[in-house]
Amino acid sequence: MAESTAKRPNPSKSNNNKSRKRQRVEKSSQTGRSNASKEPAKRQKVRLNELAWKDVDMPDRLDDFEGFYGLEEIDDVDVVRDETTGVISFESSESKLAKDVPEPTGDAEEVGQDEDDGDDDEAGSWGGFSDAEENGHDTDNAGEVVDNELSEAIDSVPQAKAKEGKKDADGAKGKTKKNKKEQKKLQEAELATNGPSAFEILAEQADDDEEDEGVDVSAWEELDLSTETLGALSKLKFTRPTAIQSSAIPEILAGHDVIGKASTGSGKTLAFGIPILESYLASRDEVKKNKAPLAMIISPTRELAHQISAHLTALCTGKTFDAPYIATITGGLSVQKQRRQLETADIIVGTPGRLWEVISSGHGVLDSFKKIKFLVVDEADRLLSQGHYKELGEIINVLEKDDDFDPEDEVDDSKPVIEVNRQTLVFSATFHKGLQQKLAGKGPKGGELMNKQESMEYLLKKLHFREEKPKFIDANPTAQMASGLKEGLVECAGTEKDLFLYSVLMFHPKKRALIFTNSIAAVRRLTPFLQNLDLPALALHSGMLQKARLRSVERFKSRAGSILVATDVAARGLDIPGVELIVHYHLPRAADTYVHRSGRTARAEASGSSILICAPEEVAGVRRLVAKVHAKTQPSKSKKTAFFIRTLDIDRRIVSRLKPRATLAKKLADAVIAKEKKHSENDWMRAAAEDLGVEYDSETFEAEAKGKRGRGAGRKKKEKEAQGMTKAEMQGLRAELKSLLAQRINTGVSERYLTSGGIDVEKLLQGSGNLGFLGDIGGLGMDDEE
């Protein structure tokens, strides 16, 4: 076991959020025993986690979130390398030893290896979270970059912490209570990094209140779960299983392969998580003895992988049993560190790119992976779609080959395939239609392979189910959308989308809202536009810096009523409690994107609204898209007559009263962006001119460009005007906007109403307005009658 002691937790810190940190060994020498001469007689071999590490004071700032908290140091430790074997060990005086650690085993080789790896890890972790494998993966699939980029944002979780805690807890016979506590703390630290999801909040509640007896879970009894699992569910206050849980859990417990489909937010994670926990509880001694993980859960993005880990960890935070160690294997941490995590992992959750990287770097992980009992493919349609399946396909291939693996080898399908002993579980809210029919046994049979690049069926075939026909469970055969979701569309001129976005938000005051756009530029523009209008808007897109992305997600989670303007980076997997409104500022490019975007609200039987803002020419396409999504809910309707989405009757008089502020806010936002753009363009031109050895004169460049009128000339003219806006002009606009925002917006319902005080937007924003004045918004919904 290669224990990492270069970084270790600080058990004295109770707040794991703050104690997420890196530690460092102060090495006196890498090559010899330079300090050994000081007190040679009293020195002894030590392991680094036996030492009395000292806290290094660090400023208590969020900026240090990514790892500096809780730096610890130790001095007077010699790093000794055996000249012949190259093995590294550590020596120190007795006084440096902490009092309450088990006796050292004297396993110099392992310690030495750890130290080397620890250094590598530092470099790896600080390397900007770039994950070569996953970045490569991204470029294969430009349209999908954003999701992986988001995962990257959330990937600063110092998993080594959890790992170390786990290792301490597993530390042979010297397993102490303290170590167990550390393990738990560290796993919680990992949870905390992603901010409180519903699971985390629930787990915290379960943990905080030891007196809390939990809730009645008799509704789970028919699933025949262990008392430990029932206890955990009770603490999470999950009174009854969801539909997919009721259907899938017994099949998985009975040993079947399962393909599960259920609406977004309907509890699919626990549908496979509970049987995995049951299996762990039933065989934990064997699992530990095998030194192989029990389950491998593959997720398309890092963010989702962390969320699944958090969810499963929350399930195991009930204090009634020794929790399994869950390792999250995604980009952003060094491969060495992750290999060490894998050594004691009971459950692995990872992204295919990094998992493949770990496997293909050798070191025997493949052998232990071959012993897994559960292979879970979450968000399967995404994982198995073009551009994402490559590594997954490779992982599955090598898991099944009964020979030595060489990453350089071409995959040879004729090589022997080992008998598949694991269960394969595949889950998603959306599945390719043809595949779904086939899985349900309704479609045409036949074994011809389709287009290998695109066919999910081909890949499912590749999954090598243990059973000839996996159980296909469709928990919501007629709907992919959550039942508590209301859908509507707002039609407006393409040039007025900003105004209508503002209006829709004003019609939903103080609601936590997620606005989807199809471009980073739109996020960059809309966020300041809304902020200028005094709305608490946050941005999220793949072009943002890591810290800024994290901050946006955190703030969106923690601040009620905040508004997140995002690209499809946020479409899948984000489980943020209390999102009440989804606005599609740009139309989703595909039906499944619509389902997943809209699925960020109305989760776990909550309700929520999803509103599309469409230009007139987009309406027909939207109706087709929505009809496609709801095709099964209205089977009797012909395609031509099936309307599933209602046009929202927004009172245009009110919209027109909002227009002056929206126009000013847009003008200001555009001016700031145009000025920023000019700055960066100037910088670029200057640098280019310097490279060419010519003088840069922006006015000459502009004069030359002037004559060339071509496409986008109008936009450029506007941009130029915005760039030319003086500071004083901008201040004037701001003052004007401020005064507009301070004024009441009358509803225009009647003079009498107006003079009696009426209802104003400010009040609405404060959450005290009367929505009645807004007209027919109660009509939002699945009504099929237009």
Ligand SMILES: Nc1ncnc2c1ncn2[C@@H]1O[C@H](COP(=O)(O)OP(=O)(O)OP(=O)(O)O)[C@@H](O)[C@H]1O
């Ligand atoms: N049995 C249950 N009772 C109540 N709430 C539950 C139950 N199981 C899960 N949940 C809650 O449901 C929410 C959604 O669960 P989960 O993330 O697994 O959904 P999902 O089906 O995977 O969604 P998506 O398809 O969008 O990824 C979670 O916040 C969780 O707290």
